[in-house]
Each structure stands twice: as C-alpha cells, then as structure tokens.
Amino acid sequence: MAARQIFNPDGFKNIEENGKITGYQFQFKAQYYRGITLSIVHDISVNVDGEDAAREDISLTVNGETFTLDQMLTVVDSDYRWEFGEYATVTVKKEGGLVAGKHHIKSVQLIVPSYMPFPVKANCETDFVIE
Amino acid sequence: MSHDIKRSISLYSYQDEYYDGKLDLEGCLRETAKTGATGVELLAEQMIKKFPKPIEDEAFRENWFAMLDKYGLVPSCYDAFLENRIYSNRTLSLGEQINMMKRDIRLANMLGFPVLRTLVSTPMDVIEGSLEYAEQMNVKIGLEVHAPFSLNSGWADGYMEMINRTGTKYFGFVPDMGIFCKNIPDVLRDKAKRMGASEECLKIVDDAYAQRVAKGFVKIKYDLDLGKANMEYRMANGMKEMMEAVEKAGGGPADMMYAGSSFTYSWSESQDIIDNIDYIFHTHAKFYNVHEDYVETAVAIPEVVEAFKKAGYKGFLSSEYEGGEHLRDVGVDSIEQCRRHQEALRRAIEG
Numbered sequence: 001m002a003a004r005q006i007f008n009p010d011g012f013k014n015i016e017e018n019g020k021i022t023g024y025q026f027q028f029k030a031q032y033y034r035g036i037t038l039s040i041v042h043d044i045s046v047n048v049d050g051e052d053a054a055r056e057d058i059s060l061t062v063n064g065e066t067f068t069l070d071q072m073l074t075v076v077d078s079d080y081r082w083e084f085g086e087y088a089t090v091t092v093k094k095e096g097g098l099v100a101g102k103h104h105i106k107s108v109q110l111i112v113p114s115y116m117p118f119p120v121k122a123n124c125e126t127d128f129v130i131e
Numbered sequence: 132m133s134h135d136i137k138r139s140i141s142l143y144s145y146q147d148e149y150y151d152g153k154l155d156l157e158g159c160l161r162e163t164a165k166t167g168a169t170g171v172e173l174l175a176e177q178m179i180k181k182f183p184k185p186i187e188d189e190a191f192r193e194n195w196f197a198m199l200d201k202y203g204l205v206p207s208c209y210d211a212f213l214e215n216r217i218y219s220n221r222t223l224s225l226g227e228q229i230n231m232m233k234r235d236i237r238l239a240n241m242l243g244f245p246v247l248r249t250l251v252s253t254p255m256d257v258i259e260g261s262l263e264y265a266e267q268m269n270v271k272i273g274l275e276v277h278a279p280f281s282l283n284s285g286w287a288d289g290y291m292e293m294i295n296r297t298g299t300k301y302f303g304f305v306p307d308m309g310i311f312c313k314n315i316p317d318v319l320r321d322k323a324k325r326m327g328a329s330e331e332c333l334k335i336v337d338d339a340y341a342q343r344v345a346k347g348f349v350k351i352k353y354d355l356d357l358g359k360a361n362m363e364y365r366m367a368n369g370m371k372e373m374m375e376a377v378e379k380a381g382g383g384p385a386d387m388m389y390a391g392s393s394f395t396y397s398w399s400e401s402q403d404i405i406d407n408i409d410y411i412f413h414t415h416a417k418f419y420n421v422h423e424d425y426v427e428t429a430v431a432i433p434e435v436v437e438a439f440k441k442a443g444y445k446g447f448l449s450s451e452y453e454g455g456e457h458l459r460d461v462g463v464d465s466i467e468q469c470r471r472h473q474e475a476l477r478r479a480i481e482g
Contacts, residue, residue, distance in 0.1 A: 001462020004147070033146050034177040039217050073219050078181045085150040114216035115252035117358035 014097030021097040027087035031122030035083040038075035043110035057093040132443030139170025139207040144452035147463040166473040170207030209239035229260040240268040265301040273305035273412040278397040284350035303410035309417040312396040316419035316429040318457040326385035401438035408442035419454040421471035436479035
C-alpha cells in the first residue's frame with residue numbers, strides 16, 4: 001500500500017502560446033469525497049518555491065472547458081463538475097513559466113459543501129520536476 | 132420482538148479505491164456482494180459522473196439494475212446532498228430547495244432506493260414541503276443523526292414535533308453509529324502519533340473523552356446555525372478546558388488535531404435506538420477500524436446491534452468505513468476493512 005496520490009506526477013509542465021512560454025500547468029484531484037459542482041470551489045491558491053500566484057492568474061480545466069476562479073463560482077452545469085477521483089488541470093499565468101529543474105508546490109483547495117459548518121481546506125504539497 | 136436486520140454496504144466505504152481508480156462503480160458492487168451484504172447504499176454524486184444527467188437515461192438505469200441482479204444486491208439507501216449554497220452569494224430560496232429535494236427523491240426512486248438520506252443542514256420547511264412528493268414516489272426521507280447530533284435530544288425533539296403534527300410516515304431518522312463511540316478511533320490516535328503527538332497530550336484527550344462517556348455528553352440544541360450549535364456543544368462538553376490542558380502540556384499541531392477531532396465522536400446510550408425504533412428507516416453502521424479478531428475498538432458494535440435486535444428493527448445496517456482518511460499517508464485497504472466489518476455485524480446479528 002502507498003500514500004494517497006494527489007498530484008498527477010506527469011502533469012507538471014510549462015505552457016507555450018505563439019512560441020512564448022506564458023505559464024505552467026499541473027493536475028490534481030479534489031480532496032473531498034464526491035464529485036462537486038465547480039461553484040462550491042471557492043478558491044485554489046498556488047505557491048511554487050515560495051512565490052504566490054495571483055488569484056486572477058489561476059484557471060481550472062475540467063472536461064475540456066477552462067474557467068477562471070471567479071468564473072467557477074457560477075459554474076453549475078453537470079457536464080463540468082470536478083468528478084471524484086479525476087484530475088483537474090490548473091493553469092497559472094507566468095511569463096517565462098518555471099525554469100527547468102526541481103520545484104516545490106503548495107496548493108490549497110477551498111471547497112465549501114453546503115451542509116458543512118466549516119469549509120474543507122485541503123493543503124496539497126509535493127516536489128516536482130520541470131523537464 | 133422479532134427483528135429483520137439486513138446488512139448493506141455504503142459505497143462511500145470504498146472511496147479510497149475508487150479515488151485511486153482501482154474500483155469503479157461495478158467493482159464496488161462486486162466487492163459489496165463478496166462480503167455477504169445484500170444491500171447497497173449509494174452516493175450518486177460520488178460515483179455517477181455528470182450527476183444527475185445519466186440517471187435520466189433509461190439505458191443507464193437498465194445497466195444499474197442489471198448489475199444489481201448480477202451481484203444479488205438490492206438498493207438500500209440513496210445519500211442526497213442538498214446543495215442549497217450552490218451559489219456563493221445566497222442560499223437557495225425555500226421553493227428552490229424543495230424543488231432540489233424533489234429532484235433527489237425522484238432520482239432515488241428511479242434507481243430503486245426506498246430511503247433517501249438527507250443531512251442535518253436541510254431546513255425543516257424543506258422536508259415538510261417534500262413529504263407529499265416523497266409519499267407519491269414511495270421514498271422515505273431519513274435525516275442522518277451524525278455526531279455531534281443525537282436521538283433523544285432537544286435537537287431531535289424539533290423533528291419529532293413535526294412528525295407528530297403532520298402524522299407523516301415518510302420522515303424519520305438514519306442514525307450514524309459514530310454516535311455510539313466508546314473510544315476515540317485508534318487509527319486517529321496512530322495518525323496523531325505519526326504526526327508527532329506526545330503520549331501526555333494523547334492521554335489528556337483520551338481521559339477527557341472517557342469522562343464525557345462516563346458522565347454523559349451534554350446534547351446539542353436545535354439551531355439552524357450549525358456552526359454556532361456545534362461550538363456551544365463543544366464548549367458545554369469541556370472543549371475549552373481540555374484544549375487549555377493540552378496547550379499547557381506543550382501540545383503542538385498533532386496534539387491539537389487529535390484534541391479537536393475528539394469532538395467529532397460521541398457516545399449515546401443504546402437505549403436511544405429502542406426508544407426511537409419506529410422512526411429509524413435505515414442505519415449507517417459507521418466504523419473506523421476492525422481488527423483481525425473482528426473487534427472495532429471505537430464503535431460498540433455488539434452493544435448497539437443488541438439494542439436493534441431488542442427493538443425489533445426491520446431494516447439495514449449499512450457499513451460506512453471512515454478510517455481510511457486517517458491512513459492516507461500510509462495506505463488504505465477498505466476492501467479488507469469492509470469484509471471484517473460485515474463479519475463483525477453478522478456475528479452480532481446472528482449471535
């Protein structure tokens with residue numbers, strides 16, 4: 001048996017648009033026990049190597065559609081849920097992306113199930129390598 | 132009184148294997164059947180992708196019933212989540228919430244479930260507004276009684292008043308056996324130790340828990356503001372004093388985690404089952420760790436099952452494994468845990 005895997009080890013990469021590196025991506029699973037409407041995901045914070053990403057630079061992709069964190073607050077369509085056990089892709093805008101080599105990510109998922117008196121705050125952390 | 136106690140498994144129990152992609156919905160049903168359980172409880176939002184759309188599809192439902200036939204299972208309980216704060220700027224209106232509840236009742240009916248589990252956050256008006264439809268669909272609404280809530284309490288009295296006033300046969304309770312914890316689960320204590328908790332702090336918390344069990348827990352009050360009700364409950368049960376003692380003993384984050392978590396378990400007298408049996412539609416047989424000798428050290432399985440027998444319970448005890456969340460740093464085996472728990476239930480029921 002092994003510890004639970006939160007991040008997709010193959011999901012870390014820089015992204016390129018029109019020949020320029022505009023940011024980086026990673027994939028992780030929601031740390032909650034059912035599939036959720038994106039509207040109850042109130043925040044995803046991202047910190048790589050001690051540097052916080054700005055909220056407006058973060059977006060999430062599920063089932064081929066991409067939403068900013070603010071847009072997610074109104075996404076209730078059943079085709080675009082963050083399904084239990086499935087990776088969602090997080091894209092972070094950052095000119096030049098991340099340099100090749102070892103990095104460390106800390107990301108916090110803030111999920112607010114209606115019935116809970118307190119939100120679910122999941123700290124997700126791992127080392128990764130950018131090729 | 133003669134009883135008819137059947138065994139079920141809530142597929143919630145297999146969440147870690149599902150999360151890892153080791154089991155899909157059919158795999159969970161197959162594992163359920165292997166344990167000897169005959170009932171299956173489902174969290175549709177957990178294992179049906181694009182919820183609720185597929186349930187509307189006849190081919191999907193045919194496949195669902197074919198799988199149940201194949202594994203010799205019957206639907207026991209549908210676990211609904213009334214997402215009444217689906218928009219961050221407001222709570223759904225009463226009418227919107229009733230419509231959502233009716234949607235879930237209909238979905239439960241379409242998948243063959245006789246009982247729908249609703250959560251304590253469901254306003255009374257929403258339940259009352261759904262009763263007629265529940266009767267039409269022949270789906271009973273069961274309110275989960277999960278720690279820190281309990282039967283025979285000011286909180287439960289609020290619902291009993293509604294049952295008596297309306298005369299409904301379609302609303303009752305789904306007790307969660309986490310309200311019958313004699314001890315804090317050992318898997319939680321072991322996790323705290325791995326995180327660096329001290330024996331001294333663990334003992335302070337364990338002793339405080341033992342005292343609450345011995346004295347009897349101060350019951351939670353009825354309040355729609357669940358956060359407030361929960362905090363009052365914790366304070367009335369000595370949380371402040373206990374936290375201060377842990378802090379004084381030099382408690383760090385692991386000790387604080389253990390201390391705080393100890394308030395998510397509680398002990399009610401098993402007589403509560405007997406007193407409320409007419410209103411118990413289904414039961415979450417919550418468990419945390421069943422050892423090789425079929426003993427669960429937190430939930431008092433034999434004592435509670437004995438109360439169900441004495442009361443003449445006719446319904447399911449549905450295994451709900453919740454120890455996995457404390458083992459995710461070292462590995463979880465829900466399949467073996469469910470096998471052991473079903474055997475423990477079988478022995479208690481048949482013994």
